[in-house]
Amino acid sequence: MIRIEKLHKSYPIGKDSLHVLKGIDLHIKEGEFVSIMGSSGSGKSTLLNIVGLLDIHDEGDYYLNGQLIKDLNEKKAAILRNKFLGFVFQSFNLISYKTALENVALPLYYKGMNRKERLKVAMDYLDKVGLKDWASHLPSELSGGQKQRVAIARALVTNPKVVLADEPTGALDTTTTDSVMDLLKDINDEGMTVFVITHEEEVAEQTKRIVRLRDGVIISDTLTKAAKAL
Amino acid sequence: MKFLFDSDTWQEIYGSIRKNKVRTGITIIGVLWGIFLLVVLLGAARGLENSFNKAFGNFATNSVFVWTQSTDTPFKGFQKGRRFRLNMKDIQVLKSEYADQIKLLAPRNQTMNLIIKDFKSGSFKVSGDFPVLDQIQKKKLIYGRFLNQNDINSSAKVTVISEDIYKQLFEKDKMPIGESIKINNINYKVIGVYEPSNTIDFDGDTAYIPFSTFKKVYNTANNIDWMMITANEGIDIEQMESDVLLTLKNLHKVHPEDERAFGSVNLGKEIAKFTGFLTGMQFLTWFVGIATLIAGVFAIGNILLITVKERTKEIGIRRALGATPKSIRQQIILESVFLTTVAGMIGIILGATVLKIIDTLFGQGVDATLVNPTVNIPIILTAFTTLVILGTLIGLIPAHMATIVKPIEALREE
Ligand SMILES: Nc1ncnc2c1ncn2[C@@H]1O[C@H](COP(=O)(O)OP(=O)(O)OP(=O)(O)O)[C@@H](O)[C@H]1O
Ligand SMILES: [Mg+2]
Numbered sequence: 008m009i010r011i012e013k014l015h016k017s018y019p020i021g022k023d024s025l026h027v028l029k030g031i032d033l034h035i036k037e038g039e040f041v042s043i044m045g046s047s048g049s050g051k052s053t054l055l056n057i058v059g060l061l062d063i064h065d066e067g068d069y070y071l072n073g074q075l076i077k078d079l080n081e082k083k084a085a086i087l088r089n090k091f092l093g094f095v096f097q098s099f100n101l102i103s104y105k106t107a108l109e110n111v112a113l114p115l116y117y118k119g120m121n122r123k124e125r126l127k128v129a130m131d132y133l134d135k136v137g138l139k140d141w142a143s144h145l146p147s148e149l150s151g152g153q154k155q156r157v158a159i160a161r162a163l164v165t166n167p168k169v170v171l172a173d174e175p176t177g178a179l180d181t182t183t184t185d186s187v188m189d190l191l192k193d194i195n196d197e198g199m200t201v202f203v204i205t206h207e208e209e210v211a212e213q214t215k216r217i218v219r220l221r222d223g224v225i226i227s228d229t230l231t232k233a234a235k236a237l
Numbered sequence: 238m239k240f241l242f243d244s245d246t247w248q249e250i251y252g253s254i255r256k257n258k259v260r261t262g263i264t265i266i267g268v269l270w271g272i273f274l275l276v277v278l279l280g281a282a283r284g285l286e287n288s289f290n291k292a293f294g295n296f297a298t299n300s301v302f303v304w305t306q307s308t309d310t311p312f313k314g315f316q317k318g319r320r321f322r323l324n325m326k327d328i329q330v331l332k333s334e335y336a337d338q339i340k341l342l343a344p345r346n347q348t349m350n351l352i353i354k355d356f357k358s359g360s361f362k363v364s365g366d367f368p369v370l371d372q373i374q375k376k377k378l379i380y381g382r383f384l385n386q387n388d389i390n391s392s393a394k395v396t397v398i399s400e401d402i403y404k405q406l407f408e409k410d411k412m413p414i415g416e417s418i419k420i421n422n423i424n425y426k427v428i429g430v431y432e433p434s435n436t437i438d439f440d441g442d443t444a445y446i447p448f449s450t451f452k453k454v455y456n457t458a459n460n461i462d463w464m465m466i467t468a469n470e471g472i473d474i475e476q477m478e479s480d481v482l483l484t485l486k487n488l489h490k491v492h493p494e495d496e497r498a499f500g501s502v503n504l505g506k507e508i509a510k511f512t513g514f515l516t517g518m519q520f521l522t523w524f525v526g527i528a529t530l531i532a533g534v535f536a537i538g539n540i541l542l543i544t545v546k547e548r549t550k551e552i553g554i555r556r557a558l559g560a561t562p563k564s565i566r567q568q569i570i571l572e573s574v575f576l577t578t579v580a581g582m583i584g585i586i587l588g589a590t591v592l593k594i595i596d597t598l599f600g601q602g603v604d605a606t607l608v609n610p611t612v613n614i615p616i617i618l619t620a621f622t623t624l625v626i627l628g629t630l631i632g633l634i635p636a637h638m639a640t641i642v643k644p645i646e647a648l649r650e651e
Contacts, residue, residue, distance in 0.1 A: 061557060061645040081562045081640065089559020100554045100648065104256040117559035122245055161558070 276588025365451020
């Protein structure tokens with residue numbers, strides 16, 4: 008599903024440049040549930056953003072669903088994001104003046120689905136994350152956990168190949184963290200590839216594979232107990 | 238173009254407009270004010286022009302009026318301060334010497350007299366005239382007819398009176414034609430009643446009688462008080478005026494440089510002055526209107542730019558969810574066009590309403606200052622189209638700004 012070879016990424020800082028990713032090799036197969044761990048500044052988000060086509064790498068190869076990602080224009084990137092990827096952010100990133108339902112339906116709008124159908128599908132996904140009754144609420148009327156579940160529903164609504172989550176539980180307490188993780192596990196059980204960044208060992212333990220980064224290189228890549236238990 | 242008719246597109250625009258009420262309001266007011274000013278100014282300018290045209294409307298605008306005063310320079314043995322009069326011989330000379338230039342020439346004699354009908358009376362101007370007057374200064378007749386050549390030939394005791402004279406002297410609903418009235422104790426038969434002119438009028442309420450009759454009754458011999466001359470098409474009226482005056486000075490032994498001996502008014506010249514003023518005003522109107530419009534459009538662009546900055550993050554989110562740069566651009570431009578269009582339409586409607594009010598306040602009656610203040614539909618459409626095009630162009634800038642940043646940078650924005 009995701010194949011990364013000798014990936015490098017630097018950020019220009021003034022005249023110098025900051026070498027963030029220093030030759031990453033990573034292969035994630037369809038249906039995997041992978042977490043990335045590492046200290047702050049180790050390049051986790053950078054990696055995820057490149058995988059999510061939100062940022063561009065400098066060197067190396069990146070294949071998404073078998074397709075080499077190179078010299079992609081914004082239009083093609085947008086279409087690929089819409090088709091293959093679902094995002095969950097630490098800060099939820101819901102659109103504040105749209106209801107939960109409308110937020111979930113938005114990716115389908117860019118897919119070109121008509122409104123009626125869109126709202127129906129979105130409602131199904133809201134139901135899936137247990138928030139059917141909150142459909143007409145604005146994000147400001149939802150708790151953090153609820154917001155993140157709305158965001159997950161939004162990430163899933165286009166039925167993507169991969170869900171990318173950058174610290175999805177970073178802003179949540181333990182109980183809500185568990186409910187969000189349960190949700191991600193469910194999705195993964197249904198066969199979706201899930202790729203999360205986290206700082207919390209307990210969260211990482213619930214995934215099936217942990218990739219550890221330090222200073223832009225992978226220092227370990229292990230299966231978790233949860234995976235071995237299967 | 239399909240996206241234009243997509244209810245979702247409008248849903249999105251409605252959402253973003255509703256969210257940003259204040260800036261939407263400011264934007265709309267900016268453009269609205271511009272187009273409103275343009276409509277009102279153009280309408281008012283048109284109204285002024287109309288009232289001006291109406292005022293000079295029935296008058297041949299290439300006319301010169303000439304009368305005598307008193308000399309200011311001694312000449313050929315005459316003292317200065319000499320008074321003299323125009324006469325029919327002058328008319329003959331002018332007619333033959335300027336045959337190719339003069340179109341119409343009306344010699345006139347006028348006086349004030351008591352006019353009596355039965356037990357009613359009033360003091361009015363009495364004017365001895367030729368039928369040609371009707372061609373220079375069109376009379377609208379309510380009853381009967383104006384003087385004709387037969388009246389002149391037979392020195393008939395007939396008169397054409399104004400509606401006011403008729404109303405003052407006659408019983409209500411009394412048919413005036415054929416009735417006789419006394420002017421200076423002589424009986425005249427009324428042959429016509431004319432409407433007061435709502436335009437420039439040098440006569441006011443006058444009883445017109447045949448020139449020949451006037452000459453006999455008032456013993457004016459060959460003298461005349463003044464004359465009206467209109468020039469043929471294409472004649473330089475100012476040149477003709479000075480030529481005619483020179484001829485007259487020669488005939489009356491007046492020094493060629495004498496400035497006071499003859500009085501004259503050149504209507505063409507006066508009108509040219511006013512037309513110049515009108516053109517200037519129209520130019521100013523356009524200038525002010527268009528400048529305001531452009532300012533309004535720039536306000537829209539500016540506000541959109543601010544909005545785009547404010548919404549960088551939102552745009553980043555949308556792009557992460559699969560919004561193409563094109564769809565982002567379309568939305569921002571459509572928003573701009575929509576706002577300018579709505580504002581423009583409200584501006585036009587308000588402008589038209591104000592013009593309507595101006596019309597009812599100042600546009601009615603005989604001496605209206607602004608007659609029928611309107612604006613051309615094509616002009617408004619042009620202004621409107623320009624507005625929308627400018628709105629689109631100016632919307633391109635923020636739309637471009639919104640799509641050049643990488644989505645991750647947009648998302649990182651707080
Ligand atoms: N747009 C940018 N411009 C310059 N430097 C950047 C940019 N984005 C990230 N960096 C730098 O790259 C390095 C890696 O950043 P990244 O966000 O990938 O770290 P991270 O592992 O996600 O850290 P955290 O756990 O704090 O989120 C950091 O040193 C950061 O300062
Ligand atoms: Mg990070």
